[in-house]
Amino acid sequence: MKDLLRPGELRELAGDRSYARGESYFSGGLVRSLTQVGQRLSAVVVGTRRYKASIWVADGASREEDRFREDKDWGDDDDSCEDDEWDNDGDEDGDEDDEEDEEREDGGLRYICSCPAGGFCKHLVAVALAFRAGKADVLDGGGDDEESAESVGEGRLTGAEKRTGEGKIVEKAVGKGGKSAATANAASKTATSKTRTPDLQTHLMAQPKERLVAWVLERAALDGAFLEQLRLDAAAANPAGVDMADFRRRIDKAFDFPDGYDPDGDDDYDGYGGGYDEDRTVPMERIEPVLKALEKILAQGHAAAVASLAEYALVEFEKVATRLGYDPDGAASIGKLFCVLHVQALRAHPTKSDPQTLADWVFNRALAAAPSYGGFPWEEYRSLLGEAGVKRFRSKVETAWAKVPVRTKDQRKFEDNSGERHFLRDAMIAFAQADGDVDARAVIEQKDLSSEHNYLTLAQIFRDAKRHDEALEWAEKGWQVFAGDYRHAGLREFLATEYRRRRRVDDAMALYWDEYNRQPGLHTYAELKEQADLGRDWPAWREKAMVRLRESIEVERRKAQRDAEKQQAARNAYGGGASWHGEWASRVSSAADHSRLVEILLWERNPDAAWAEAVAGGCSEALWLKLAETREKEHPADCIPIWHHRVTNLTQNADQSNYAPAAQALQKLGHLLHRLDRNKEFAHLMADIRQTRRARRNFITELNKLHLP
Numbered sequence: 001m002k003d004l005l006r007p008g009e010l011r012e013l014a015g016d017r018s019y020a021r022g023e024s025y026f027s028g029g030l031v032r033s034l035t036q037v038g039q040r041l042s043a044v045v046v047g048t049r050r051y052k053a054s055i056w057v058a059d060g061a062s063r064e065e066d067r068f069r070e071d072k073d074w075g076d077d078d079d080s081c082e083d084d085e086w087d088n089d090g091d092e093d094g095d096e097d098d099e100e101d102e103e104r105e106d107g108g109l110r111y112i113c114s115c116p117a118g119g120f121c122k123h124l125v126a127v128a129l130a131f132r133a134g135k136a137d138v139l140d141g142g143g144d145d146e147e148s149a150e151s152v153g154e155g156r157l158t159g160a161e162k163r164t165g166e167g168k169i170v171e172k173a174v175g176k177g178g179k180s181a182a183t184a185n186a187a188s189k190t191a192t193s194k195t196r197t198p199d200l201q202t203h204l205m206a207q208p209k210e211r212l213v214a215w216v217l218e219r220a221a222l223d224g225a226f227l228e229q230l231r232l233d234a235a236a237a238n239p240a241g242v243d244m245a246d247f248r249r250r251i252d253k254a255f256d257f258p259d260g261y262d263p264d265g266d267d268d269y270d271g272y273g274g275g276y277d278e279d280r281t282v283p284m285e286r287i288e289p290v291l292k293a294l295e296k297i298l299a300q301g302h303a304a305a306v307a308s309l310a311e312y313a314l315v316e317f318e319k320v321a322t323r324l325g326y327d328p329d330g331a332a333s334i335g336k337l338f339c340v341l342h343v344q345a346l347r348a349h350p351t352k353s354d355p356q357t358l359a360d361w362v363f364n365r366a367l368a369a370a371p372s373y374g375g376f377p378w379e380e381y382r383s384l385l386g387e388a389g390v391k392r393f394r395s396k397v398e399t400a401w402a403k404v405p406v407r408t409k410d411q412r413k414f415e416d417n418s419g420e421r422h423f424l425r426d427a428m429i430a431f432a433q434a435d436g437d438v439d440a441r442a443v444i445e446q447k448d449l450s451s452e453h454n455y456l457t458l459a460q461i462f463r464d465a466k467r468h469d470e471a472l473e474w475a476e477k478g479w480q481v482f483a484g485d486y487r488h489a490g491l492r493e494f495l496a497t498e499y500r501r502r503r504r505v506d507d508a509m510a511l512y513w514d515e516y517n518r519q520p521g522l523h524t525y526a527e528l529k530e531q532a533d534l535g536r537d538w539p540a541w542r543e544k545a546m547v548r549l550r551e552s553i554e555v556e557r558r559k560a561q562r563d564a565e566k567q568q569a570a571r572n573a574y575g576g577g578a579s580w581h582g583e584w585a586s587r588v589s590s591a592a593d594h595s596r597l598v599e600i601l602l603w604e605r606n607p608d609a610a611w612a613e614a615v616a617g618g619c620s621e622a623l624w625l626k627l628a629e630t631r632e633k634e635h636p637a638d639c640i641p642i643w644h645h646r647v648t649n650l651t652q653n654a655d656q657s658n659y660a661p662a663a664q665a666l667q668k669l670g671h672l673l674h675r676l677d678r679n680k681e682f683a684h685l686m687a688d689i690r691q692t693r694r695a696r697r698n699f700i701t702e703l704n705k706l707h708l709p
């Protein structure tokens, strides 16, 4: 087993990311109660939640779990997908799982974790690493080498052997301890062969059955999940057949997620009877035993019973699905697992349901399903439905779809996000696509014209069908309907492309000019340039754009001036003085300064022009600092007032978070002044700062840290 869990193998199984996370889980001591029984490791891994993880080597004894595992992975390849027309969303997982299954068959590694991640997750990596580090508590003779794994067979120790067996086992364990440092513990080395406690398996084998049963029942009474597992095991092993009422009770219990159940909550919610609270966080842990039991009775040939119970479970699931969270790996896979089982059972017992009845049932389930978990996987049933069933299903979908109200821009507020609408739309699209019917597809999309995106979708459908006139028509319609609103960038781009296709360059440019004209700034400027570059006529557009930008700044400036005059008048009325912030204040604030020009010129890598604009009309502090960066090398003197202002700004208030940046700004200023032989000036400044800010101890500490004078 150790050979199968070498770091290289683990990394390959888990991927680099999960491996690294598993490593830190292990080194962080998050692997709890790791036990080894034969070739099986089990542990609880405590992260944000508690997960149960097991790794074992496949052999005949674990067939049952193997089968379950295959289904959990949806790797069930019985579920024939011959009708390509239905297979719109494709089962991407399929191939990968097939590979895994093959690997498992030749005595490979098997594993399961109760977390939703699937695959060989970080928890399993952590368990494997803990095992390699010798952290496993070996409950039986130790299954790490072939020899002892074989000898720890079921029922090997009979009562008669018990009396003489003890010494034998002890000897063996000691021998093993010497061979393998990892499974030996310190205690076993110091124990003498006479007093060493036998391993748990040996001990339990020697107990009377009555005592074991009493123990198990005692534990089950305290552990609701374990109790349910036992009950399901009993139900599945019932020699008299299938007790349907009992199975329904078990299903009810498994799906008993009361209102307020929160699978993501870490608080100690315990509104759940029977001591289940420890396991409440992972729905799948409760569902798993039910699935296993149904699997078992299906294998025994009770296909009709399983079909009926799976149907029952799916209806129960429907009632609580929304409580199981939005994690698609949680609720969605539970729904899908029962569907897979249902389909298997129906296939094993074809007379159970006629296609018409099945079509109605599938339709009703899909209609009721909440979209939060991805909807009801009705595609699973396609091969079972056959031609007649599909026809029935489709006609039901079409009838219901006809009643779905049309959504328009004005009705957006009344948007219903029901699963019904989602399911019907998806099903309608699946049929239309299978028929290759573009018009039908477009009619479906026209049921919802509540956003620009809907128009874009329609336009794209026609474009993809090379029906460019209709494509343009829908794009223009959407553009018109939503005029005045926030414009959809995708729709604009689509329209521009269609105009260019028709060599209507002016129309394409107008779309981008309108946007720039409305909101001249770097973002719209860059978009305008991108479009103009397509026609290689940027210089002319650039000139126009600059004129427009200056015009816009001038409008803002006048507005700001009026506001300032009003404020000044108000201040004078109350006898206030002038702002001590002085000249710089007007240069670094307000939307009316040259910030937008500076930003665009810097973006165009024209730092000198940007500097000239900043000096002429001011800009934001962030831009001043950017400008300082561009001028530091060749014009250090230009940067001094910028850094000086930064220091003033940062030291005005006793704000702890500004202390370190202020000290850094002073350091910068010191370097610049030094380059200009103005050290004296800097010394004066520092003396002044140390004097006036002496009460701010932490600030002084920051200055000292940087060895400032």
Ligand SMILES: [Zn+2]
Pocket (backbone or CB within 6 Å): 051, 053, 113, 114, 115, 116, 117, 118, 121, 122, 123, 124
């Ligand atoms: Zn996991």
